Each structure stands twice: as structure tokens, then as C-alpha cells.
Amino acid sequence: xxxxxxxxxxxxxxxxxxxxxxxxxxxxxxxxxxxxxxxxxxxxxxxxxxxxxxxxxxxxxxxxxxxxxxxxxxxxxxxxxxxxxxxxxxxxxxxxxxxxxxxxxxxxxxxxxxxxxxxxxxxxxxxxxxxxxxxxxxxxxxxxxxxxxxxxxxxxxxxxxxxxxxxxxxxxxxxxxxxxxxxxxxxxxxxxxxxxxxxxxxxxxxxxxxxxxxxxxxxxxxxxxxxxxxxxxxxxxxxxxxxxxxxxx
Amino acid sequence: xxxxxxxxxxxxxxxxxxxxxxxxxxxxxxxxxxxxxxxxxxxxxxxxxxxxxxxxxxxxxxxxxxxxxxxxxxxxxxxxxxxxxxxxxxxxxxxxxxxxxxxxxxxxxxxxxxxxxxxxxxxxxxxxxxxxxxxxxxxxxxxxxxxxxxxxxxxxxxxxxxxxxxxxxxxxxxxxxxxxxxxxxxxxxxxxxxxxxxxxxxxxxxxxxxxxxxxxxxxxxxxxxxxxxxxxxxxxxxxxxxxxxxxxxxxxxxxxxxxxxxxxxxxxxxxxxxxxxxxxxxxxxxxxxxxxxxxxxxxxxxxxxxxxxxxxxxxxxxxxxxxxxxxxxxxxxxxxxxxxxxxxxxxxxxxxxxxxxxxxxxxxxxxxxxxxxxxxxxxxxxxxxxxxxxxxxxxxxxxxxxxxxxxxxxxxxxxxxxxxxxxxxxxxxxxxxxxxxxxxxxxxxxxxxxxxxxxxxxxxxxxxxxxxxxxxxxxxxxxxxxxxxxxxxxxxxx
Numbered sequence: 001x002x003x004x005x006x007x008x009x010x011x012x013x014x015x016x017x018x019x020x021x022x023x024x025x026x027x028x029x030x031x032x033x034x035x036x037x038x039x040x041x042x043x044x045x046x047x048x049x050x051x052x053x054x055x056x057x058x059x060x061x062x063x064x065x066x067x068x069x070x071x072x073x074x075x076x077x078x079x080x081x082x083x084x085x086x087x088x089x090x091x092x093x094x095x096x097x098x099x100x101x102x103x104x105x106x107x108x109x110x111x112x113x114x115x116x117x118x119x120x121x122x123x124x125x126x127x128x129x130x131x132x133x134x135x136x137x138x139x140x141x142x143x144x145x146x147x148x149x150x151x152x153x154x155x156x157x158x159x160x161x162x163x164x165x166x167x168x169x170x171x172x173x174x175x176x177x178x179x180x181x182x183x184x185x186x187x188x189x190x191x192x193x194x195x196x197x198x199x200x201x202x203x204x205x206x207x208x209x210x211x212x213x214x215x216x217x218x219x220x221x222x223x224x225x226x227x228x229x230x231x232x233x234x235x236x237x238x239x240x241x242x243x244x245x246x247x248x249x
Numbered sequence: 250x251x252x253x254x255x256x257x258x259x260x261x262x263x264x265x266x267x268x269x270x271x272x273x274x275x276x277x278x279x280x281x282x283x284x285x286x287x288x289x290x291x292x293x294x295x296x297x298x299x300x301x302x303x304x305x306x307x308x309x310x311x312x313x314x315x316x317x318x319x320x321x322x323x324x325x326x327x328x329x330x331x332x333x334x335x336x337x338x339x340x341x342x343x344x345x346x347x348x349x350x351x352x353x354x355x356x357x358x359x360x361x362x363x364x365x366x367x368x369x370x371x372x373x374x375x376x377x378x379x380x381x382x383x384x385x386x387x388x389x390x391x392x393x394x395x396x397x398x399x400x401x402x403x404x405x406x407x408x409x410x411x412x413x414x415x416x417x418x419x420x421x422x423x424x425x426x427x428x429x430x431x432x433x434x435x436x437x438x439x440x441x442x443x444x445x446x447x448x449x450x451x452x453x454x455x456x457x458x459x460x461x462x463x464x465x466x467x468x469x470x471x472x473x474x475x476x477x478x479x480x481x482x483x484x485x486x487x488x489x490x491x492x493x494x495x496x497x498x499x500x501x502x503x504x505x506x507x508x509x510x511x512x513x514x515x516x517x518x519x520x521x522x523x524x525x526x527x528x529x530x531x532x533x534x535x536x537x538x539x540x541x542x543x544x545x546x547x548x549x550x551x552x553x554x555x556x557x558x559x560x561x562x563x564x565x566x567x568x569x570x571x572x573x574x575x576x577x578x579x580x581x582x583x584x585x586x587x588x589x590x591x592x593x594x595x596x597x598x599x600x601x602x603x604x605x606x607x608x609x610x611x612x613x614x615x616x617x618x619x620x621x622x623x624x625x626x627x628x629x630x631x632x633x634x635x636x637x638x639x640x641x642x643x644x645x646x647x648x649x650x651x652x653x654x655x656x657x658x659x660x661x662x663x664x665x666x667x668x669x670x671x672x673x674x675x676x677x678x679x680x681x682x683x684x685x686x687x688x689x690x691x692x693x694x695x696x697x698x699x700x701x702x703x704x705x706x707x708x709x710x711x712x713x714x715x716x717x718x719x720x721x722x723x724x725x726x727x728x729x730x731x732x733x734x735x736x737x738x739x740x741x742x743x
Contacts, residue, residue, distance in 0.1 A: 048644060050640055050643060050644060074648060077646075078646050078648065081643065081644055081645060081646035082646050085644075086641075086644040088637060088640065088641065088644075090635075090637050092635075092637035092638060092640065092641035093641075094638065094641070094642075094656055094660075095660065096659045096660055096663060105645070105647075105655060105656075106645035106646055106647060109647060109651050109655060110645065110646040110647060110651070111646075151641075154645070155644075155645075158645060158646065
């Protein structure tokens with residue numbers, strides 16, 4: 001489903017990603033962890049080309065990404081973004097649209113779905129994330145957790161093959177995280193291919209099929225949760241998980 | 250932008266109040282004061298140009314003209330020196346009443362309105378009202394022009410005559426413009442003094458001045474009501490100049506001597522023109538019409554400014570180097586030059602190539618100008634939208650046009666609504682500038698009414714009242730929108 005080959009990206013002199021190579025099979029759920037500034041979010045954003053990169057290739061959901069596609073290969077990018085859904089740390093709902101309008105906007109405009117059909121599907125998605133009764137609410141009338149669930153439904157409305165989550169619960173109060181994590185867990189159980197950048201230990205340990213530890217632009221560990229979380233090999237991973245345990249308990 | 254116009258309005262009202270009180274108080278000691286200081290200060294507008302009072306081309310710090318020669322001679326006979334005080338022509342009489350200078354000498358016609366307000370000297374020039382028409386047109390008299398459009402200047406005897414004649418009067422601010430519009434076919438005739446007609450109109454290609462005088466009148470010197478002693482001294486000086494031929498010599502020097510001037514001996518009495526009117530139902534209706542013009546004009550101009558602004562802002566924020574540069578040039582050009590100039594270029598400058606009607610030119614001029622201001626408002630609003638909105642739109646597969654149309658512009662417009670309301674109120678008041686291209690809106694109506702009613706106070710207050718009535722609901726609308734937006738903006742706070 002995803003094949004990353006020698007992906008590199010720099011910001012001026014600073015190396016952000018350095019020769020990253022990795023594969024993800026259909027139905028896998030990858031927890032992407034590591035110290036902040038290590039390149040987790042950048043890697044995720046490169047996978048749907050929100051960030052262009054300097055070298056390497058990404059094959060994802062049947063689309064091949066190369067450096068220098070931005071602004072040129074619009075048709076490829078459109079296909080890519082229909083096949084890859086993204087959920088942001090800050091939700092990024094459209095504040096001038098209601099929950100259901102947020103969800104139906106892209107299916108109507110990008111995929112040409114009729115309004116009635118888009119709304120019907122959107123309502124089903126809202127029900128799936130537990131917000132069937134809030135279809136007409138504007139984002140400012142929803143709690144953070146509710147907004148993030150609408151954002152997930154919005155991404156799912158494009159019927160993607162891959163979902164990318166960029167720290168989906170970091171901006172939420174603890175009591176709201178569980179609702180959101182529950183939705184993500186359900187998706188994993190349903191066989192969706194997902195990459196989730198997260199600091200949630202429980203998620204990495206209990207839900208993910210694999211865990212990547214990213215530091216200084218490379219994947220330093222890649223293995224099952226049991227291997228990586230319980231018995232990390234690298235000093236970076238050991239230190240990272242130790243600190244995470246201290247702060248969560 | 251609004252502030253200068255608003256200030257001007259306040260100034261007019263203040264001036265009216267000052268004029269009233271000073272005029273009534275007037276100590277009457279001007280003649281003694283002139284003798285004590287050895288100087289007679291007379292008000293004139295040098296922008297009125299040749300041959301009245303104008304800057305000497307050889308030495309622009311120095312004024313020449315037939316009125317300069319006459320006043321020098323009058324002062325010499327009074328045993329003092331004469332000095333010009335420069336004032337805008339339409340403010341000369343109010344400024345005289347305020348006591349800014351001693352007398353007014355600047356093509357001041359002997360009209361009934363002025364007789365009511367100030368003392369007028371004996372005449373120093375007999376003018377004729379000349380009718381100019383396009384060469385080959387059938388009009389030979391004012392009667393032929395009934396129901397047609399005829400141009401003139403405000404506060405003139407010609408204006409009074411035209412109103413009595415049942416023609417559609419078109420008022421101009423400068424004396425070249427009516428002849429330009431006549432040549433361009435926008436009006437059918439121009440009625441003005443022979444000096445102005447000969448200077449600005451009769452020689453223009455395609456225009457002929459009809460040989461017969463429509464009416465005659467005289468130029469006189471204006472003196473404060475409280476100064477009959479000064480009037481007597483000036484009258485005596487002018488009488489002596491006529492008797493010994495000095496006035497004739499001066500007029501001949503300026504090629505203004507003609508058989509009509511024989512009437513200078515006989516005191517020419519002008520047909521009393523329009524009598525003082527009160528602020529009656531008729532005036533209310535005229536003001537109401539003008540307010541409707543102001544409102545509709547402003548709405549139409551703003552309806553043009555919004556799409557122009559959106560286009561420019563989009564070009565500036567998202568365009569390539571060429572469209573970014575083009576938008577910048579447009580904005581700097583329209584923001585950096587006066588609206589008045591832009592209106593002139595559109596209405597008079599373009600006339601030889603494409604003749605816009607005054608209302609069309611007004612809407613186009615104000616709309617294009619305000620488009621430049623709106624562009625900056627929308628640009629600011631577009632830049633204020635969090636980056637995450639663009640990223641979310643991209644991640645959903647929306648291309649640049651769809652993101653702009655469905656995600657960014659709707660949000661930008663909401664952010665821009667309070668400043669837009671502000672700009673509309675400002676436009677409402679700036680619309681007074683279009684009187685310079687003959688549209689009669691509220692401010693112009695006020696200046697016309699001020700002549701009829703013999704004072705600025707009541708028309709000024711009526712005008713201010715109408716502007717307030719038009720703009721207050723908008724201010725209320727702006728307040729409500731701001732409140733709503735403050736609420737909506739919370740989720741943006743990142």
C-alpha cells in the first residue's frame with residue numbers, strides 16, 4: 001500500500017528527513033513516535049505531498065510521488081488526496097460551514113457527488129463518529145473532541161485507502177482524547193491502512209500493528225509494539241519511552 | 250478618506266455660524282482701519298484666471314489682471330495701497346462677512362441675492378450673458394432650449410436666468426468644463442458671462458456664441474453691510490475713474506472695452522432675480538431626490554468596488570509575479586492619486602474617445618477607486634486566515650480555485666465585513682465629489698440651496714442630517730456584524 005524509498009528533505013542547511021525507506025502493507029496501523037523535531041510530522045505530510053521533498057519516491061495507494069510535482073501535476077495530486085485522508089492536530093474544520101457541510105464539501109466539489117447523496121453518506125459518517133445529532137452545528141459550537149471527530153468523518157468522506165493522523169489528540173483535554181482514540185481504534189479494527197503520529201502509549205502498545213521510532217530524520221526502530229515499546233534497542237527509543245511513562249503515570 | 254469630507258462639512262456649518270454672528274455684529278470701522286493701516290485688502294480667487302486676477306507668467310509671485318489695475322487705481326484715489334487676499338471663489342462672500350478682508354472684487358455680479366446680504370458698489374463693468382451652442386445646431390435663443398440641457402456655473406446670474414427659463418440646468422465647478430461637455434454633445438448650450446465665454450468657449454472648435462445678449466448685468470465690488478462709509482468712498486473713486494477716462498483706459502488695455510460699457514454711466518439695474526426662498530416642501534423634495542442620488546450612486550459604486558477588490562486581492566496574494574505586479578500598480582495608482590482627478594480623467598479626459606454619462610462616470614470612478622481600498626482589506630483578511638485552512642482544503646483534494654472559492658473567500662469576506670461597512674460609509678460621503686462632474690447629489694444640493702435661502706446654516710444642517718440618516722443604519726449593521734464575528738472567530742484562535 002505504501003512504499004517509501006530513500007526519501008530526503010532539507011530546510012536550508014538543516015536535514016529534516018534523511019534517506020527514509022519503509023513499507024506499509026494494506027490494513028496495517030503504524031504508530032509513529034519519537035522526540036519532537038525528529039521529523040515525524042514531516043514524513044506524514046510528505047506522504048500526501050503537503051510538503052514537497054528533495055529526493056526519493058513515495059508510492060502510496062497506487063500513486064507515485066516524486067520531487068517537484070507541486071503546482072504541476074494537479075491530476076496526480078487530486079487522485080492522491082482522494083485516496084489519502086489526513087487529520088490534523090488543530091482539526092482545521094472550515095468555520096463558516098456546519099459539521100455536515102464540512103463533510104460533504106469535498107465529495108461534492110472534487111468527486112462530483114450529488115448534494116443529496118453526499119449528505120446521506122455524510123450523515124452516516126457522523127453517526128459512525130457518534131455525532132449524528134450535531135450535523136447542523138458550526139465548529140465553534142462543538143467541543144474540541146467533537147470537532148476532531150467531525151474532521152475524521154470529513155477525511156473518511158473521500159473514501160480514502162490510507163488515513164494519516166498528525167497528533168490527533170495533542171490539542172485536546174485528556175477527557176476528550178478517549179472519544180477520538182476510540183474512533184481511530186474502530187477504524188484500525190475495520191482494516192483501514194493508517195499512520196498515526198502520537199504520544200499515546202496505550203495506542204502504540206495496544207492498537208498499532210507496528211511502531212516506528214523516528215529521530216533526526218530517520219526511522220531508528222521499526223517493529224511490533226512488543227519489540228519496540230517493551231524492549232527498545234536504541235538509546236533514543238529507551239529514553240523516549242521512559243520519559244513518556246513518567247509523564248503519563 | 251472620509252475624514253476630510255466630514256471636516257469640510259463641519260467647517261461649512263461652523264463658517265455659516267461664524268458668518269451669521271460676525272455679519273450681524275460688524276463694527277463698521279473698516280474705512281477708518283484701511284486709512285490707519287494704509288492698505289486696502291481685497292478678496293479674489295486667482296484660479297479664476299485671465300483676465301480678472303491671475304499670476305503674472307513673467308513673475309508668478311505677482312498678480313495681474315484688469316481687476317488688479319482697477320483696485321490699484323481705486324486704492325490710489327483713496328490714498329492707500331491695494332493687496333490681494335486669495336480665497337476660493339465660492340467662499341468670497343462668507344469670508345467678507347467674517348471680516349477676513351475689506352472688500353470683494355472678482356467678477357461679482359450684481360444679483361438680488363447679494364443685494365440682500367452685502368453692500369454693492371457702483372458697477373465697474375457691464376457684462377452680457379452669452380449663449381454658446383454647437384456650430385450648426387438649431388438653437389438661437391433660450392426659448393428654443395426649453396427642456397434641453399444647458400450648462401453654467403453655480404452662484405451666477407446665468408444660473409438664476411436658466412432656472413426661470415424652464416431648461417434642465419447642468420452645474421459645473423470650472424469654466425472650461427461646460428464648453429468641453431458642449432463640444433462632446435453632453436449638453437446643448439452654455440450660458441455664461443461674455444468674458445468667460447470669450448476666453449473659454451467661443452473660440453473652441455465646433456462651438457459658436459450667439460451674437461445677441463441673453464441679458465446684461467454688472468460687476469460690482471462687495472462691501473460689508475456695516476460699512477456704508479467705505480462704500481461711499483469706493484463709489485466716489487469709481488465715479489471719478491469713469492469721469493476722467495481711467496476705467497476706460499484700463500478696460501481697453503485688457504481688450505474689454507466695448508459699446509456696452511457706455512451703460513456704466515447709467516446705473517444698470519438688474520431684473521431682480523429669484524427671491525429669497527424658505528426651506529419649504531419643495532426644498533425637502535429636492536433634498537430627498539439628492540439623497541436618493543447619493544445613496545444609489547454609492548451602492549452602485551460599492552457593488553463595483555467589491556468584485557474589483559476581490560480580484561486584485563486574489564492576484565496579489567496568490568498570483569504569479571506578473572499579476573502580483575499588475576495588481577500592485579493598480580492599487581498604488583488609484584490609492585495614490587485624488588479621486589477628483591480620476592473622475593475628471595474618466596469624464597472629461599476620455600470624452601473624445603468614449604463619452605460616459607455623468608452618472609456612469611461617477612459610478613465607474615468611485616467604484617474603481619474604492620476597489621483599490623477594498624483590495625487591501627481583502628488581502629489583509631486572506632492573510633489572516635490560518636494556514637491550516639489551506640492545508641485542510643488541499644488535503645481534501647480541492648484545487649486552488651475551489652479552495653479560494655469555497656474555503657478562503659467566504660472566510661475572508663466575513664473577516665472583512667466590518668471594515669467594508671466602514672468603507673461604504675466613507676464612500677457615501679466621498680460621493681459628494683461627483684458634483685464636480687455635474688451630478689447633483691446631497692452636497693451639491695446644499696450649495697445650491699444656500700444661494701436660494703441666503704445662508705448656509707439651514708441647508709448645511711439639512712445636508713448633514715440626510716448623510717447621518719443614510720449612514721447610521723450602516724454603522725449599526727457594522728456593530729452587529731462585528732459582534733457576530735467575534736463569536737465566530739473563537740475556533741480560529743490557535
